[in-house]
Amino acid sequence: MLKITNLTKSFGGLTAVNNVNIDIKEGSITAVIGPNGAGKTTFFNMITGVYTPSSGEILLGNESLVGLKPHTVNKKGIARTFQNIRLFNSMTALENVMVGMHQHLKYGVFSTIFHLPKFKKAEKLAMKEAYKWLEYVGLADVYNEEASSLSYGAQRRLEIARALASQPRILLLDEPAAGMNPKETKELTDLIYQMRDDLNLTIVLIEHDMKLVMEISEYLFVLDHGEKIAEGKPLEIRNNQKVIEAYLGKSAVTTA
Numbered sequence: 202m203l204k205i206t207n208l209t210k211s212f213g214g215l216t217a218v219n220n221v222n223i224d225i226k227e228g229s230i231t232a233v234i235g236p237n238g239a240g241k242t243t244f245f246n247m248i249t250g251v252y253t254p255s256s257g258e259i260l261l262g263n264e265s266l267v268g269l270k271p272h273t274v275n276k277k278g279i280a281r282t283f284q285n286i287r288l289f290n291s292m293t294a295l296e297n298v299m300v301g302m303h304q305h306l307k308y309g310v311f312s313t314i315f316h317l318p319k320f321k322k323a324e325k326l327a328m329k330e331a332y333k334w335l336e337y338v339g340l341a342d343v344y345n346e347e348a349s350s351l352s353y354g355a356q357r358r359l360e361i362a363r364a365l366a367s368q369p370r371i372l373l374l375d376e377p378a379a380g381m382n383p384k385e386t387k388e389l390t391d392l393i394y395q396m397r398d399d400l401n402l403t404i405v406l407i408e409h410d411m412k413l414v415m416e417i418s419e420y421l422f423v424l425d426h427g428e429k430i431a432e433g434k435p436l437e438i439r440n441n442q443k444v445i446e447a448y449l450g451k452s453a454v455t456t457a
């Protein structure tokens with residue numbers, strides 16, 4: 202579904218992602234892992250149009266995403282969450298989800314400014330739809346609370362609801378379990394399965410929580426210093442010498 206070929210991104214003299222090839226299968230739960238600074242977020246930023254690759258190709262089906270702006274990539278069916286939660290803190294949970302939907306709303310600027318009936322009707326529908334997504338991620342009871350007042354786990358769910366509201370086919374989750382307690386992580390795991398199964402989503406996640414990654418991913422790609430050093434099923438990755446060395450350091454492995 203997503204075919205990434207020879208993808209490279211350099212910042213001045215630093216090559217953050219170096220000639221990486223990754224295929225993401227439709228309907229899969231795939232993880233991109235690697236030590237700090239391996240290039241994982243840069244990789245997501247290229248897929249979502251935040252960064253233009255220095256070279257390489259990103260194909261969604263037969264269509265290239267290279268050079269497209271983030272909102273265009275989103276319209277094509279790719280949504281994401283961020284490593285550092287990016288919500289509108291003083292807006293309610295419901296309003297935050299409505300922001301995620303704006304691309305799909307059909308009223309024009311004129312109707313919006315003058316609050317014409319067309320706008321009001323569209324807004325009502327949008328609120329209903331946004332509420333549905335809050336219900337889906339288990340946040341219906343806090344729909345009217347300010348985002349900043351929600352627990353950390355709830356804020357991460359709210360980001361997911363906002364991403365879902367843009368009706369993606371592929372959802373990229375950047376460290377979704379960061380800062381979560383074990384109960385929240387378990388609930389997140391259930392939600393990820395649920396999204397894949399109910400919504401036919403393809404899910405790609407960057408995650409440092411190895412327990413979660415090994416449990417939930419069907420396939421993994423491992424980056425280290427910008428290069429893909431391994432790919433495979435969880436068990437293969439767990440036993441891969443290169444991966445163990447990347448995480449622990451070569452000296453730690455040889456002296457162990």
Ligand SMILES: Nc1ncnc2c1ncn2[C@@H]1O[C@H](COP(=O)(O)OP(=O)(O)OP(=O)(O)O)[C@@H](O)[C@H]1O
Binds near residue numbers: 212235237239240241
């Ligand atoms: N905009 C930028 N300008 C310059 N260097 C950058 C930029 N973005 C990322 N880098 C560098 O690229 C490298 C890869 O960073 P990236 O954030 O993609 O790694 P990561 O695998 O997501 O790390 P982490 O797990 O710590 O989030 C790092 O050395 C980082 O400092």
